[in-house]
Amino acid sequence: MVMNYNNLYKKIFKRKFGQVFLKDTNIIKNIIDLIHPKINQTIVEIGPGTGAITKKLVNLVKYLFLIEIDIDLATKLTNKFSNNNINIICQNVINTNFFILSRQINQKLRLFSNLPYNNCISIIFHVLKYIDVIHDMHFMLQKELANRIIAVPHSKEYGKLSVIMQYYCNIVPLITVSPTSFYPIPKVYSTVIKFIPRNRISINLDKLILILNLAFNQRRKKIRNSLKKLFSVKDLVKYNIDPSLRADEITIDQYYYLTNKINI
Numbered sequence: 001m002v003m004n005y006n007n008l009y010k011k012i013f014k015r016k017f018g019q020v021f022l023k024d025t026n027i028i029k030n031i032i033d034l035i036h037p038k039i040n041q042t043i044v045e046i047g048p049g050t051g052a053i054t055k056k057l058v059n060l061v062k063y064l065f066l067i068e069i070d071i072d073l074a075t076k077l078t079n080k081f082s083n084n085n086i087n088i089i090c091q092n093v094i095n096t097n098f099f100i101l102s103r104q105i106n107q108k109l110r111l112f113s114n115l116p117y118n119n120c121i122s123i124i125f126h127v128l129k130y131i132d133v134i135h136d137m138h139f140m141l142q143k144e145l146a147n148r149i150i151a152v153p154h155s156k157e158y159g160k161l162s163v164i165m166q167y168y169c170n171i172v173p174l175i176t177v178s179p180t181s182f183y184p185i186p187k188v189y190s191t192v193i194k195f196i197p198r199n200r201i202s203i204n205l206d207k208l209i210l211i212l213n214l215a216f217n218q219r220r221k222k223i224r225n226s227l228k229k230l231f232s233v234k235d236l237v238k239y240n241i242d243p244s245l246r247a248d249e250i251t252i253d254q255y256y257y258l259t260n261k262i263n264i
């Protein structure tokens with residue numbers, strides 16, 4: 001069922017914060033079912049907006065942290081939710097230290113967000129720094145971006161984002177959401193994805209990004225050329241990686257292997 005919220009949202013909508021409000025109650029229920037919160041858990045919602053999803057979570061978990069950048073919405077949320085288990089933090093999530101939040105409640109965090117359209121990637125990269133204290137993450141994002149995150153080698157969507165995200169997490173695409181489920185109606189479909197942190201040895205992310213930039217910024221070039229600043233043909237052969245492959249033919253494990261071999 002889609003309710004007519006348009007007039008209500010028109011008054012509060014701010015484009016600069018990438019605000020697109022979910023109004024389809026069936027989708028909201030579906031998302032809550034997918035998150036499957038348990039009463040002893042802690043959920044952090046990034047960008048709760050008007051609290052459309054939040055209000056269905058309130059009674060289902062032990063603690064709820066709401067991180068909202070928009071002071072008007074944060075004030076409204078404070079008036080709406082007075083429960084003891086809710087902590088409303090009005091700030092840019094990029095400034096949130098999830099280690100501190102996790103320490104405060106002495107457990108790992110479950111993150112959820114209908115991510116703001118304009119800075120999904122920087123938010124995702126920020127939370128990756130705290131992967132050790134994250135139990136799982138459910139993010140709704142634009143379908144095109146979701147496809148890049150889940151892409152596998154030899155596909156045109158496979159790129160930097162796929163390699164980085166799949167190093168840190170097992171990724172499960174869950175549902176596709178139609179533009180008509182939101183106000184204002186976006187031009188694109190959205191996808192809800194579940195990220196489950198993998199038990200990985202930590203990696204130097206800057207080095208990985210350096211390799212990925214060199215490889216994918218010239219994705220049609222063979223890596224013997226695109227990566228020549230970092231590895232000689234002899235090195236690549238020694239590492240069992242065919243120098244005549246192109247960026248999108250290198251597996252995720254091969255990128256990590258190369259990252260650990262960089263000598264700078």
Ligand code: SAM
Binds near residue numbers: 021092
């Ligand atoms: N959760 C609501 C919903 O589904 O209806 C709103 C989702 S809307 C796509 C994104 C929300 O994130 C907005 O409430 C926006 O104000 C908030 N937001 C945008 N950038 C943010 C940031 N850097 N830190 C925290 N919240 C942010």
